Amino acid sequence: MSAEQTLKFTALHQEHLNSNAKMVDFGGWEMPIHYEGILAETKSVRSSAGIFDVSHMGRVKITGKASETFLCQITSFDPRQMSDDQAKYGLICNADGGIIDDIILYRKSQNEYLLIPNASNTAEVLEWMHKFKFKEDLEINDITENTTMISIQGPSAQETLNNLIETHSVNLKRFRSTNSQYQGNDIFIGRTGYTGENGFEIVSENTIGSSIWNHLLQLGVKPIGLGARDILRLEAGLPLHGNEISKDINPYQANLERFVSLDRNDYVANLSLKTIFEKGKDISLIGLKVFDRIIPRHNNKIFNLSNKEIGYVTSGSYSPHLDTSIGMGYVQTNESAIANKINLEIRNKIVEAEIIKLPFYKRS
Amino acid sequence: MTPEHLLYSKEHEWVKATESDPIVTIGITVYAAENLGDIVFIELPETGSNVDQFGKLGEVESVKAVSDIYSPVSGTVVETNSELIDSPEHINDSPYDNGWIAKIQISNSGELDNLMNSKEYDTMLTEE
Numbered sequence: 115m116s117a118e119q120t121l122k123f124t125a126l127h128q129e130h131l132n133s134n135a136k137m138v139d140f141g142g143w144e145m146p147i148h149y150e151g152i153l154a155e156t157k158s159v160r161s162s163a164g165i166f167d168v169s170h171m172g173r174v175k176i177t178g179k180a181s182e183t184f185l186c187q188i189t190s191f192d193p194r195q196m197s198d199d200q201a202k203y204g205l206i207c208n209a210d211g212g213i214i215d216d217i218i219l220y221r222k223s224q225n226e227y228l229l230i231p232n233a234s235n236t237a238e239v240l241e242w243m244h245k246f247k248f249k250e251d252l253e254i255n256d257i258t259e260n261t262t263m264i265s266i267q268g269p270s271a272q273e274t275l276n277n278l279i280e281t282h283s284v285n286l287k288r289f290r291s292t293n294s295q296y297q298g299n300d301i302f303i304g305r306t307g308y309t310g311e312n313g314f315e316i317v318s319e320n321t322i323g324s325s326i327w328n329h330l331l332q333l334g335v336k337p338i339g340l341g342a343r344d345i346l347r348l349e350a351g352l353p354l355h356g357n358e359i360s361k362d363i364n365p366y367q368a369n370l371e372r373f374v375s376l377d378r379n380d381y382v383a384n385l386s387l388k389t390i391f392e393k394g395k396d397i398s399l400i401g402l403k404v405f406d407r408i409i410p411r412h413n414n415k416i417f418n419l420s421n422k423e424i425g426y427v428t429s430g431s432y433s434p435h436l437d438t439s440i441g442m443g444y445v446q447t448n449e450s451a452i453a454n455k456i457n458l459e460i461r462n463k464i465v466e467a468e469i470i471k472l473p474f475y476k477r478s
Numbered sequence: 479m480t481p482e483h484l485l486y487s488k489e490h491e492w493v494k495a496t497e498s499d500p501i502v503t504i505g506i507t508v509y510a511a512e513n514l515g516d517i518v519f520i521e522l523p524e525t526g527s528n529v530d531q532f533g534k535l536g537e538v539e540s541v542k543a544v545s546d547i548y549s550p551v552s553g554t555v556v557e558t559n560s561e562l563i564d565s566p567e568h569i570n571d572s573p574y575d576n577g578w579i580a581k582i583q584i585s586n587s588g589e590l591d592n593l594m595n596s597k598e599y600d601t602m603l604t605e606e
Contacts, residue, residue: 147542148515151515151516152515152516152541152542153516153518153541154516341515341541341542345541406519407518407519407539407566408519408521408539409518409519409539409541409544411544431541432516432518432519432541439518439519461537461544
């Protein structure tokens with residue numbers, strides 16, 4: 115986006131400033147990168163719980179009798195196999211099998227869904243969806259700017275949720291959702307997240323967003339910025355659109371084939387993904403561990419021990435969990451075996467690393 | 479807040495110099511450390527290497543960004559703070575003390591005149 119364009123604020127913007135957040139441009143939104151510090155915030159989420167303003171992510175309501183057949187055309191999984199109140203992670207691919215975005219789809223009923231694209235992709239996902247909206251009995255409503263989404267993540271997320279909603283208990287299995295109430299107002303809760311921890315995401319009207327946020331702060335839960343969120347998702351081996359996945363990457367290269375269900379003639383990418391699958395993948399996503407604390411950065415080159423360039427880094431950070439630097443990247447599939455030693459070129463230095471199995475962090 | 483007994487460069491390094499001693503200690507300021515955030519990696523210069531005033535001395539890296547460290551004086555590196563290799567967070571916790579980066583034998587003490595005192599440095603910060 116151009117510098118002249120003004121950044122959007124979430125309903126919690128003033129709350130972030132009150133907590134001394136450092137704000138940055140993220141996908142067209144002014145969002146907190148950190149409050150007390152990235153590593154301290156990462157630790158809060160791993161050891162107790164933290165709250166994130168994820169209102170910049172898209173919220174698209176899909177309603178009407180044609181919803182299910184409509185979604186069948188665009189999601190990498192088969193929405194017909196979802197049950198009511200289920201949530202599913204998946205991909206939206208173009209007709210060539212390239213990844214437009216990764217999404218969470220919450221199914222409330224066969225005729226009502228909530229789809230969550232990434233902030234910077236919401237407009238493109240909406241545009242793509244409208245290409246398939248030829249049926250009556252289908253409504254696509256972007257409710258992003260009218261609603262607030264707060265994520266509670268960490269080992270004490272359930273306890274935090276119980277303390278927030280005192281009137282009734284919310285017992286959700288993983289990847290399930292429910293309509294609920296906060297002080298007499300309708301809210302929506304899904305047991306989903308992007309940190310590798312147990313957690314919940316709460317969608318409310320903007321009018322009560324700051325009440326929920328401030329209530330959570332009063333309960334002693336720390337606010338967490340995008341800096342810690344990036345470390346948490348990287349340690350959990352979760353891809354970030356724009357880094358690990360893009361329209362130039364297909365789900366097989368990104369090791370996301372478990373989120374793809376083929377043999378669906380109504381799915382727009384069915385044929386291309388089938389062809390890609392049969393051909394086999396040329397490059398594969400890997401996890402890498404650096405034998406040092408220097409951080410690999412996006413587009414650093416990867417070499418094998420014979421000095422042949424075999425790929426590139428997509429994300430990197432220091433990992434508090436492993437106390438070393440880690441990253442993800444793509445290498446030629448025949449070079450992608452676990453425990454392979456590799457070299458990274460970071461700012462003209464050669465740094466030793468090893469391919470390791472993802473995720474880097476798994477909660478016990 | 480800015481220690482008065484140190485000298486400062488525009489690139490936010492500090493120098494601790496005493497008149498009789500040709501060896502000075504250098505580090506980065508609170509302002510630089512806070513801007514970088516949590517520092518997780520440092521590349522220290524090699525002992526014995528020669529550096530030029532305002533030339534590159536090393537690198538500090540935080541989760542957010544990488545930043546070059548410039549030597550505020552010309553001379554020879556006589557010692558580096560090897561504790562920072564395993565505990566670079568000392569730079570955040572104690573930038574003027576445990577977070578010192580290197581000791582340099584200065585080759586031209588007149589160069590100290592190119593640096594700022596604490597008042598001048600504070601004035602520069604308010605203008606940034």
